[in-house]
Each structure stands twice: as structure tokens, then as C-alpha cells.
Amino acid sequence: MNIGQAASASGLTAKMIRYYEQMKLIIPAHRTESSYRTYSDSDVNTLRFVRRARDLGFSVEQMKSLIALWRDRSRASGDVKSIALEHIAELERKAASIHAMIHTLKHLATHCHGDERPDCPIIDGFASATATDDALPPINARFGLNGMKTD
Amino acid sequence: MNIGQAASASGLTAKMIRYYEQMKLIIPAHRTESSYRTYSDSDVNTLRFVRRARDLGFSVEQMKSLIALWRDRSRASGDVKSIALEHIAELERKAASIHAMIHTLKHLATHCHGDERPDCPIIDGFASATATDDALPPINARFGLNGMKTD
DNA sequence: TATTGACCTTCCAGTAGGGGGAAGGATTAT
DNA sequence: ATAATCCTTCCCCCTACTGGAAGGTCAATA
Numbered sequence: 001m002n003i004g005q006a007a008s009a010s011g012l013t014a015k016m017i018r019y020y021e022q023m024k025l026i027i028p029a030h031r032t033e034s035s036y037r038t039y040s041d042s043d044v045n046t047l048r049f050v051r052r053a054r055d056l057g058f059s060v061e062q063m064k065s066l067i068a069l070w071r072d073r074s075r076a077s078g079d080v081k082s083i084a085l086e087h088i089a090e091l092e093r094k095a096a097s098i099h100a101m102i103h104t105l106k107h108l109a110t111h112c113h114g115d116e117r118p119d120c121p122i123i124d125g126f127a128s129a130t131a132t133d134d135a136l137p138p139i140n141a142r143f144g145l146n147g148m149k150t151d
Numbered sequence: 152m153n154i155g156q157a158a159s160a161s162g163l164t165a166k167m168i169r170y171y172e173q174m175k176l177i178i179p180a181h182r183t184e185s186s187y188r189t190y191s192d193s194d195v196n197t198l199r200f201v202r203r204a205r206d207l208g209f210s211v212e213q214m215k216s217l218i219a220l221w222r223d224r225s226r227a228s229g230d231v232k233s234i235a236l237e238h239i240a241e242l243e244r245k246a247a248s249i250h251a252m253i254h255t256l257k258h259l260a261t262h263c264h265g266d267e268r269p270d271c272p273i274i275d276g277f278a279s280a281t282a283t284d285d286a287l288p289p290i291n292a293r294f295g296l297n298g299m300k301t302d
Numbered sequence: 303t304a305t306t307g308a309c310c311t312t313c314c315a316g317t318a319g320g321g322g323g324a325a326g327g328a329t330t331a332t
Numbered sequence: 333a334t335a336a337t338c339c340t341t342c343c344c345c346c347t348a349c350t351g352g353a354a355g356g357t358c359a360a361t362a
Contacts, residue, residue, distance in 0.1 A: 004338070014339090019320060034328055036339055045278070052277045057252045060319075070274050077271035081263045084273050088256050095249045101208045102242050105235055112232045120228035122235050123221050126203045127196065155309070165310090170349060185357055187310055211348070 003029075006039035010047035020050060023060050025067065057091060154180075157190035161198035171201060174211055176218065208242060 003014045010017075017037075020026045026046060029037035039047070049070060053063045065083060069075045111121040154165045161168075168188075171177045177197060180188035190198070200221060204214045216234060220226045255276075262272040 002339070013320085015320065015322090018341095023319090032328095034339080035341095036328075049277050054319095055252075056256055056277075057249070066274070066277065069271075070278060073269060075269050075271065075274075076267040077263050077269060077273075078265040078267065080271045080273045081260055081265035084256055084260045084263075088253055088260065091249050091253050091256070095246055095253065098208070098242050098246045098249070101206075102239055102246065105207055105239050105242070109232055109235045109239065112228050112235075114229040114232035116227040116229065118224060118226050118228060120220075120226070120231045122228075122231045123217070123226075126200050126207075126217065127221060153310070164350085166350065167348085169312095174348090183357095185310080186312095187357080205348095 001039045001041075001044070003037045003039070006037075006044055006047060009044045011051045012047055017047065020060070025060055025064055026050065056087075058087060062087065152190045152192075152195070154188045154190070157188075157195055157198060160195045162202045163198055168198065171211070176201065176211055176215055207238075209238060213238065 001009070003017055007014045007017060012020075017026075021028055029039055029043065032038055046067070049067065050063060053066055058066065062083060066080070069080050069083075105122075108122040108125045113119075152160070154168055157163075158165045158168060163171075168177075172179055180190055180194065183189055197218070200218065201214060204217055209217065213234060217231070220231050220234075256273075259273040259276045264270075
């Protein structure tokens with residue numbers, strides 16, 4: 001199986017598979033004489049594992065740990081659980097931040113009649129102090145989504 | 152007022168102010184003879200406007216539109232509202248995606264005893280088909296957070 | 303006055319997680 | 333035979349910044 005077929009079988013793209021190989025998340029694929037990458041069914045299982053972890057928002061670094069634990073027959077399930085719980089906590093922080101934005105925006109939007117008149121509570125809300133100032137912590141104390149795939 | 156003072160007055164950093172100037176989000180600041188940037192109270196108002204919009208998750212491109220509308224005395228409030236509503240919809244998609252991740256992860260985590268035994272439903276869930284496969288749409292149909300600051 | 307320290311300037315590099323596309327070789331279908 | 337579709341590596345692009353180097357400037361102190 002070449003990279004394109006492995007890609008559609010796993011739900012990743014060929015670009016992603018090469019990227020993960022380069023990042024040392026996955027073991028370099030075997031090559032044909034003409035240096036085409038080849039994938040076995042077992043390799044595709046690994047790729048599917050990666051895709052599922054990625055779909056759950058794990059970073060490449062986190063996935064490295066998860067794959068190492070996956071391959072380790074003597075792993076402690078507590079190690080896996082702690083990674084998962086930490087990730088859940090991070091996701092919940094992100095969700096809370098997004099909900100705070102939605103809340104403020106909806107509040108502003110419901111007071112905007114949204115016609116041709118220039119009077120606009122949304123713009124006015126941005127231009128003067130609103131709940132936003134208090135709703136979000138200081139700029140440097142915040143946490144980032146950092147390229148996380150909520151795709 | 153120089154850039155450091157404008158930064159603390161607005162809640163941005165000096166780096167961000169220079170970046171926004173470079174990106175043409177804000178008008179280049181006046182300079183002293185020794186090419187220090189100087190900011191008036193009015194300039195700081197603009198910076199505060201930018202910070203609030205940023206805190207609500209708007210991208211630099213969206214903020215360009217919002218600032219243009221802010222400065223346009225004859226703007227239609229409907230134009231502002233449509234930008235805001237579109238942004239709310241985007242935020243809600245992101246939130247739904249994150250909640251789906253949390254849901255799946257919590258489901259897996261509650262079935263993991265989390266001790267020294269190697270048996271781990273979380274890892275097993277990644278390795279074989281789970282609700283994840285159905286919970287998320289195909290990889291190319293997804294939407295991204297793309298550097299958005301949920302910081 | 304000299305010097306220190308806290309500013310400021312520009313520029314370059316790097317981040318995460320890839321996407322896009324060029325240049326060129328390989329394989330496959332007609 | 334030839335065209336279409338793969339594959340390879342390579343490098344640049346994206347967002348929204350942050351960090352740091354090299355160097356100029358300004359205010360206070362010894």
C-alpha cells in the first residue's frame with residue numbers, strides 16, 4: 001500500500017503522514033526500490049490511532065507519549081488516564097473561554113437592531129468598557145489553542 | 152506617551168502594537184525626532200478597541216473591517232451585526248467540536264481504572280473504532296481555530 | 303560629567319500543524 | 333507511445349504573535 005492509499009484508509013492526508021514521520025511521531029515507512037513509502041495493515045492501524053488521537057485534540061507531543069504507552073504492554077493505565085484528564089482540563093478551559101466570548105457577543109448583538117442606521121451597540125461596546133474587561137483575565141494569564149485542531 | 156505606556160494603558164503589549172501597525176490594522180504612530188512612537192489618548196482608545204475585539208476572538212482581518220466600520224459615521228449597524236453573528240456561529244462550531252472531544256474523552260476516561268494495571272480502555276479506544284469515528288465529520292469538512300486567541 | 307539602567311528602534315528566527323505548489327521520477331491506463 | 337496519475341523532496345505560506353540580538357536614547361544618580 002502506498003502513501004495515498006494509507007492516507008485514505010486512515011483518514012489522514014499524505015502530507016500529514018509525511019509530517020508525522022518527520023516529527024518522529026511515527027516510525028519511518030519502508031521504501032520500495034524507487035523510494036516510494038509502503039504501508040502494511042499494521043502501519044495503517046497506527047495511522048488510525050494517530051488520527052483518532054488527533055481528532056480528540058491531542059498535540060503531536062502528547063501523541064508521542066500516547067503511542068509509546070500504546071506500544072508498551074506493561075504500561076500503567078494510570079499514566080494514560082493522567083494524560084487524558086489533563087487534556088480534558090485543557091479542553092474545558094478553552095471551551096469556557098469560547099463560551100465567555102459567545103456570551104458577550106450575543107449580549108451585544110441582541111441590542112443591535114441591525115439595519116441601515118449607524119447606531120450600533122456592538123461597535124459602541126468595543127469602543128468603551130464592557131463586561132469583556134472583567135470577563136477575561138489579564139492578557140498574559142490566558143491560555144492558547146495553539147494550532148489545536150478543532151477542525 | 153510612548154509605546155510602553157500605550158501598551159499598559161490599552162492592555163496590549165508593545166510587540167502587539169508594532170505588529171498591528173505592520174499589518175496595517177492601525178494607523179502608523181507619530182514619531183519623535185529620535186523615531187520613538189508616540190500615542191495620544193485618542194490613539195489609546197483605538198488600541199483599547201482592538202484589544203476588546205481581539206479578546207472576543209476576532210481575527211486581524213475581521214478587526215480591520217470592524218475598525219473601518221467604527222470610523223465610518225454612516226455605517227449600517229447591520230454590517231457590524233452580520234460580522235458579529237458570523238463570528239458567533241464560528242465560535243459555536245468550535246465550542247461544539249471541543250465539547251464532542253470532551254464527551255468522548257470523558258467516556259473513555261471513566262471506564263479506565265487508572266492504576267498500575269496495563270489494561271486501559273482509553274488506549275484501546277484509540278486503537279479501535281469508537282464513537283469518535285462518527286462523532287466528528289470527515290477530516291476535510293472540519294473547521295479550524297487557526298491561531299485564534301482563546302488565550 | 304560619566305555611567306548605569308530602562309527605555310526605544312529594526313530585524314531575524316521560531317512557534318503548531320500542516321497546505322500549496324514546483325521540479326522531477328515512477329507507475330499505470332489507454 | 334503517451335498521457336494521467338501517482339510519488340519524491342524542497343521550500344515558502346499561513347496566524348498571531350514572542351523572544352532575542354544589536355544598537356540608539358533618555359532620565360537619574362554618583
